[in-house]
Amino acid sequence: MTAISIRGLVKTYGDKRAVDELDLDIEAGEVFALLGPNGAGKTTTVEILEGFRTADAGTVQVLGTDPRDADRAWRNRIGIVLQTSSGLDLLTPREILSSTARAYATPRGVDEVLASVGLQEKADERIAGLSGGQRRRLDVGLGIVGRPELLFLDEPTTGFDPKARRDFWDLIRSLADEGTTILLTTHYLDEAEHLADRVGVIAAGRLLALDTPANLGGRADDEATVSWTEDGQRRSLVTSTPTLEVQRLAERFGGEVPELAVSRPSLEDTYLSLIAPHVTEHVADSPADTTRKVPA
Numbered sequence: 223m224t225a226i227s228i229r230g231l232v233k234t235y236g237d238k239r240a241v242d243e244l245d246l247d248i249e250a251g252e253v254f255a256l257l258g259p260n261g262a263g264k265t266t267t268v269e270i271l272e273g274f275r276t277a278d279a280g281t282v283q284v285l286g287t288d289p290r291d292a293d294r295a296w297r298n299r300i301g302i303v304l305q306t307s308s309g310l311d312l313l314t315p316r317e318i319l320s321s322t323a324r325a326y327a328t329p330r331g332v333d334e335v336l337a338s339v340g341l342q343e344k345a346d347e348r349i350a351g352l353s354g355g356q357r358r359r360l361d362v363g364l365g366i367v368g369r370p371e372l373l374f375l376d377e378p379t380t381g382f383d384p385k386a387r388r389d390f391w392d393l394i395r396s397l398a399d400e401g402t403t404i405l406l407t408t409h410y411l412d413e414a415e416h417l418a419d420r421v422g423v424i425a426a427g428r429l430l431a432l433d434t435p436a437n438l439g440g441r442a443d444d445e446a447t448v449s450w451t452e453d454g455q456r457r458s459l460v461t462s463t464p465t466l467e468v469q470r471l472a473e474r475f476g477g478e479v480p481e482l483a484v485s486r487p488s489l490e491d492t493y494l495s496l497i498a499p500h501v502t503e504h505v506a507d508s509p510a511d512t513t514r515k516v517p518a
């Protein structure tokens with residue numbers, strides 16, 4: 223079943239096309255990460271899907287409904303974590319979660335949600351006293367308390383410390399295991415790689431690439447770089463047969479190859495080369511002097 227279907231979506235602000243003929247399907251149960259540079263059109267797209275903005279052209283179906291016609295029943299089936307959250311400084315996390323939970327037919331328990339987002343110790347303190355990362359965790363808690371079928375997460379882990387990010391990733395994986403469809407936007411490539419079944423890269427409102435993190439932009443077929451240290455110098459070569467090269471090196475060294483490393487382009491490398499033509503600030507990395515190409 224398709225959870226989200228986007229066809230020919232266009233959104234224009236003045237003379238700027240923020241979303242430009244976008245087509246995309248997201249399957250039920252999928253964790254999908256939408257990637258793209260600042261201003262790519264991610265938030266505009268997601269907010270059209272959430273029913274907060276209206277499209278200028280194209281069609282959008284979210285859980286089988288056009289968000290423009292959405293009613294209360296539809297809204298109860300989705301959870302939303304926006305990029306910025308609102309005040310409510312005088313309430314406590316427990317109070318806001320409890321009152322939000324009451325709006326849903328089958329909410330999660332408030333204590334369960336507090337534990338999931340690691341806010342048990344802050345449950346009864348005023349929100350005004352929470353750190354930025356703790357507020358963000360509360361936003362995530364508010365997004366999941368209604369037990370949504372479809373969860374939208376717009377840059378959910380901005381401001382999280384590394385431990386909180388890992389905990390959040392575990393939470394998202396467990397929601398996905400329960401069958402929740404998740405659409406997230408993120409600037410953290412490791413987050414997309416860790417969480418997403420598929421990623422879509424957009425720039426200037428257009429889809430540049432759509433694949434699993436492992437295959438994005440033909441990554442899986444990219445050549446590997448074999449590096450080692452020899453005569454006090456770091457050396458490397460790029461090859462499509464790294465195992466063979468490592469064998470040759472091992473024979474030449476008669477055993478251990480000093481500081482041997484084999485690497486392939488990271489998701490971030492692939493992402494940066496995909497968006498490079500669409501961003502002005504991007505500076506390409508220059509290859510190391512000792513890198514040479516080995517014929518396959």
Ligand SMILES: Nc1ncnc2c1ncn2[C@@H]1O[C@H](COP(=O)(O)OP(=O)(O)OP(=O)(O)O)[C@@H](O)[C@H]1O
Binds near residue numbers: 259260266
């Ligand atoms: N309400 C608005 N009025 C005018 N222009 C807007 C509005 N919202 C977004 N834009 C413009 O539309 C383009 C896409 O913005 P959007 O917020 O969707 O990008 P994004 O991919 O979410 O960026 P970021 O990663 O910075 O959050 C940008 O050029 C932005 O300046």
